[in-house]
Amino acid sequence: MTANTVPDSAQCPVHRPGRDDRKSAGVAAAHFAPTPGSTLVDGFHAARDILRSPKVRQAGASTEHVDKSRPDEISFFFLDGDLHRKRRAAVAGLFAPKTIVTRHRAVMDRTMDAIVARLRASGSHALDELSWQMAVDVAAEIVGLTDSNSNDGLARRVKAVLETSVNAPTKGLGKWIALARTLKRIGTFWNKDMVPAIAARKLAPRDDVISHMVQAGFSKKGMIMETLSYAGAGMMTTREFIVMVAWHLFDNDGLRQRFLAGDEADQFAILEEILRLEPVASFNWRRAAEPIDEASTGPVAAGELLTISIRHANTDEAITGPCPFELDPDRAKRMKVNGPYLSFGDGPHRCPGAQVALHETRVFIDRLFRLPGIRLVSPPEIQWNPGIHGYELRGAIVACDPA
Amino acid sequence: MAQVTFIAHDGAVITIDCAAGQSLMEGARAGGIDGIEAVCGGNAYCGTCRCYVDAAWRGVTGAVTEIELPMIETAGDGTPGVRLSCQIAVTDKLDGLIVRLPDSQM
Ligand code: HEM
Ligand code: FES
Numbered sequence: 374m375t376a377n378t379v380p381d382s383a384q385c386p387v388h389r390p391g392r393d394d395r396k397s398a399g400v401a402a403a404h405f406a407p408t409p410g411s412t413l414v415d416g417f418h419a420a421r422d423i424l425r426s427p428k429v430r431q432a433g434a435s436t437e438h439v440d441k442s443r444p445d446e447i448s449f450f451f452l453d454g455d456l457h458r459k460r461r462a463a464v465a466g467l468f469a470p471k472t473i474v475t476r477h478r479a480v481m482d483r484t485m486d487a488i489v490a491r492l493r494a495s496g497s498h499a500l501d502e503l504s505w506q507m508a509v510d511v512a513a514e515i516v517g518l519t520d521s522n523s524n525d526g527l528a529r530r531v532k533a534v535l536e537t538s539v540n541a542p543t544k545g546l547g548k549w550i551a552l553a554r555t556l557k558r559i560g561t562f563w564n565k566d567m568v569p570a571i572a573a574r575k576l577a578p579r580d581d582v583i584s585h586m587v588q589a590g591f592s593k594k595g596m597i598m599e600t601l602s603y604a605g606a607g608m609m610t611t612r613e614f615i616v617m618v619a620w621h622l623f624d625n626d627g628l629r630q631r632f633l634a635g636d637e638a639d640q641f642a643i644l645e646e647i648l649r650l651e652p653v654a655s656f657n658w659r660r661a662a663e664p665i666d667e668a669s670t671g672p673v674a675a676g677e678l679l680t681i682s683i684r685h686a687n688t689d690e691a692i693t694g695p696c697p698f699e700l701d702p703d704r705a706k707r708m709k710v711n712g713p714y715l716s717f718g719d720g721p722h723r724c725p726g727a728q729v730a731l732h733e734t735r736v737f738i739d740r741l742f743r744l745p746g747i748r749l750v751s752p753p754e755i756q757w758n759p760g761i762h763g764y765e766l767r768g769a770i771v772a773c774d775p776a
Numbered sequence: 777m778a779q780v781t782f783i784a785h786d787g788a789v790i791t792i793d794c795a796a797g798q799s800l801m802e803g804a805r806a807g808g809i810d811g812i813e814a815v816c817g818g819n820a821y822c823g824t825c826r827c828y829v830d831a832a833w834r835g836v837t838g839a840v841t842e843i844e845l846p847m848i849e850t851a852g853d854g855t856p857g858v859r860l861s862c863q864i865a866v867t868d869k870l871d872g873l874i875v876r877l878p879d880s881q882m
Contacts (some may be wrong), residue, residue, distance in 0.1 A: 377882055440787075460842075461821075462845075462846045465846035465847060466846060466849070468821070469822065469823055469847060469851065470823070470881075471816065471851055471852075471882050472850065583828060621864040678852060709805055711814070711815075711816075711817030711818075719817065719819065720819065721819070723816065723817070723819045724820060725821060728815060728816075728822065753837070
């Protein structure tokens, strides 16, 4: 678990000089900032063992400043142990592969019909707007935000809330102005999107997160927090991932051809390998509640804060084999590793939406790249969001032959 | 080390060695058992590593645990002996274990 910097060029023993297919490595290295005072965990086995250990507690986002005396008022992201497991178990069915295929797939197809129509009508469009539409519609179905006046309005309001809360200044007057703006935007989101959804579910419960919260008697605050954590965790991440995959496929003819000719399993292998190299979230954080001393981790003292570097763990040669920075969709199968490596985290907090994200990305990319005349008019600009320690891809424009 | 026999839905039989300390799912994946998909990587959150423990072995592997239930219920799988193989720890006591696999992990 030593501090470590991302090398400028990969030293691959097979393909010298090593090929580095990552697009986000430069910006991530430039902004590499583990939490001061924390221990960096950068090996795959150590990272996985920490994330799976019952001896650690969630320490990501603002977890350690959140009041846990009212667990029904906070997202399950902030909880641990039995209570966390029960809250996750209550909604587990919404994320199961079977539910994705039998239920969410229809939403993905329908949304993609609308996205394709939008793109063909205008001839060209901002790619991150299209990927945002997919991410919002799918997460909205799972959460139960389906009674808003329009999905475009919902997407706009969610974006407004998340942008002010994630990018907010943390000091001085700016902090208070941002807080006031966030509260106002949350108020609008509550009135326009949550109130109608809750009312509809009080009359006729469905199978979604809001119905579950209504039945379990969540407070207003609890419902807002839970809903926004799905929005932040599910919508913002998937928007970036879809654009990243498209960028790779536009730039790599062989990969694009393989994707379009491949069966679903091969398409997933390509997506997972891109996600291994370009993890949307760079870090997970945990605090040791008790001493840990595994072969992979070495001694960790009780109370120690751990910054787990997903980027480093995913390119640990001990588990990737040679050429860790090379995009090789056959790698995971060859190495007998779960395809996304640690890009969805691991252990009790592992992303419940992982399969949802992979499926919606597959549907989006498959349809996009089959459009007549599809091309990248301008590539994305890669930015860094220090709030979530992740990349953001803005300004990509795609065009296709008009309808 | 435990020798475990996997019987696929079409009757194909494969016996592999699973190292103690792994989960049965990890042993199966390492041994090339395709019927175990395990898309969540062993976190009891996908239900695609289901297996049916042979009646004679259920006392040794133990009953289905609470953490496994949500995914087994979502899969609608009421087959006797059903378990998530990612939640079965391989020990030497499992030497000779026989498990069957579903037709599909969906
Ligand atoms: C490419 C897309 C996505 C990526 C890269 C991603 C990544 C992650 C990661 C790394 C974690 C673990 C955080 C931790 O352990 O501290 C996580 C948790 C979570 N994700 Fe995702 N996610 C994605 C999509 C989604 C989607 C589509 C949803 C829901 C619709 C979702 C909902 C959640 C929730 C609710 C958690 C908290 C789980 C808990 O704490 O138990 N995510 N995600
Ligand atoms: S591997 Fe996903 S439930 Fe067992």
